Amino acid sequence: MGGKITEIDTVSLDEANKALVIIDQTKLPGQIQMLSLTKAKEIWDAIYLLQVRGAPAIGVAAAIGMYVLASRYEVDDYDAFYAAFCRDKEYLDSSRPTAVNLSWALKRMEGVVTAHANEDIPAIVDALHQEAMVIRDEDIAVCHKIGEYGMELLKPGDGVLTHCNAGKLATVRFGTATAPIYLAEENDYHLHVFCDETRPLLQGARLTAFELQESGVDTTLICDNMSAMVMKNGWVNAVFVGCDRVAANGDTANKIGTSVVAAVAKQYNVPVYICAPTSTIDMATATGDDIVIEERKPEEIAEMWYEKRMAPENVKIFNPAFDVTDHELIAGIVTEYGVARTPYTESLKAIMDNKQKRV
Numbered sequence: 001m002g003g004k005i006t007e008i009d010t011v012s013l014d015e016a017n018k019a020l021v022i023i024d025q026t027k028l029p030g031q032i033q034m035l036s037l038t039k040a041k042e043i044w045d046a047i048y049l050l051q052v053r054g055a056p057a058i059g060v061a062a063a064i065g066m067y068v069l070a071s072r073y074e075v076d077d078y079d080a081f082y083a084a085f086c087r088d089k090e091y092l093d094s095s096r097p098t099a100v101n102l103s104w105a106l107k108r109m110e111g112v113v114t115a116h117a118n119e120d121i122p123a124i125v126d127a128l129h130q131e132a133m134v135i136r137d138e139d140i141a142v143c144h145k146i147g148e149y150g151m152e153l154l155k156p157g158d159g160v161l162t163h164c165n166a167g168k169l170a171t172v173r174f175g176t177a178t179a180p181i182y183l184a185e186e187n188d189y190h191l192h193v194f195c196d197e198t199r200p201l202l203q204g205a206r207l208t209a210f211e212l213q214e215s216g217v218d219t220t221l222i223c224d225n226m227s228a229m230v231m232k233n234g235w236v237n238a239v240f241v242g243c244d245r246v247a248a249n250g251d252t253a254n255k256i257g258t259s260v261v262a263a264v265a266k267q268y269n270v271p272v273y274i275c276a277p278t279s280t281i282d283m284a285t286a287t288g289d290d291i292v293i294e295e296r297k298p299e300e301i302a303e304m305w306y307e308k309r310m311a312p313e314n315v316k317i318f319n320p321a322f323d324v325t326d327h328e329l330i331a332g333i334v335t336e337y338g339v340a341r342t343p344y345t346e347s348l349k350a351i352m353d354n355k356q357k358r359v
């Protein structure tokens with residue numbers, strides 16, 4: 001399939017065929033290929049293999065995926081429906097541990113099933129369809145709001161550095177860390193964005209540089225070990241990154257290497273902003289020490305990108321997919337309800353309490 005990535009939703013529902021549709025992100029930037037998924041194993045694999053990735057996109061994919069699966073259950077009674085639902089929910093939840101949006105979306109979908117327990121199966125399936133679409137639409141609206149609050153932290157002509165991909169490919173449409181950039185560009189800010197390539201899976205090079213360049217943003221790709229140099233040169237006014245889970249004290253898990261960027265940014269007095277939909281804030285996790293960090297296959301480091309192995313056979317390899325940035329290194333957490341500032345224990349609680357009141 002051709003076309004522009006910025007014109008296609010990263011995650012969507014094919015209503016006619018009741019299928020979860022995603023852009024296969026492992027094929028980017030070379031090929032824009034859509035996948036149509038209807039089976040639990042296909043959806044699990046798509047999340048695990050990063051065909052769909054980025055915390056918010058994973059959440060939306062899981063919500064639509066659960067509707068797609070539930071619409072195919074061949075059962076007549078509620079107990080059998082609920083048992084099948086719980087089995088698939090647990091299965092999808094096991095695909096990736098760090099991004100809280102996965103379990104958040106799955107819990108929301110389960111809440112719909114239990115709330116409609118007295119209704120017939122088609123009515124429950126309808127309610128699941130509705131909730132999945134609400135979760136998708138919320139993602140679009142929330143990212144736009146993050147863009148509005150984030151843009152206020154930028155000035156025309158600023159240099160911005162980002163790590164991994166918290167762009168439109170990590171959400172349905174605008175991205176989190178890229179939403180302020182896209183909005184600023186609409187307002188003629190003429191920013192300059194540095195994208196860390198983001199080893200080992202190169203989300204910064206393959207995805208962020210691709211989508212920003214396609215959108216006409218002035219973009220420069222750098223290797224991960226170059227961020228200190230561009231900051232020391234004074235080319236970066238702010239770091240904007242996404243997140244996979246924010247603990248109650250503001251400690252933030254994001255793609256491996258984010259904490260290195262934050263430590264370097266402190267050295268050069270560059271503010272680090274975490275763009276976080278409230279669906280990524282986990283008040284049940286007290287600090288970053290309590291966040292489970294996904295460890296992935298050694299082959300991603302040793303074998304993924306060249307025909308031949310890039311490391312000695314049998315060398316020990318450590319491949320954590322995320323790291324935790326200490327809240328002390330974070331200048332602000334940009335949510336759809338405004339920017340939380342230190343002390344985060346108080347500001348995040350106020351934002352989450354306020355959200356609860358609005359529901």
Ligand SMILES: CSC[C@@H](O)[C@@H](O)C(=O)COP(=O)(O)O
Pocket residue numbers: 050053054055056099163164165166167170171175176177203241242243244254255256321
């Ligand atoms: C808005 S997406 C935020 C994060 O999910 C993103 O920065 C990131 O770390 C993604 O990691 P990935 O392993 O590619 O899913």
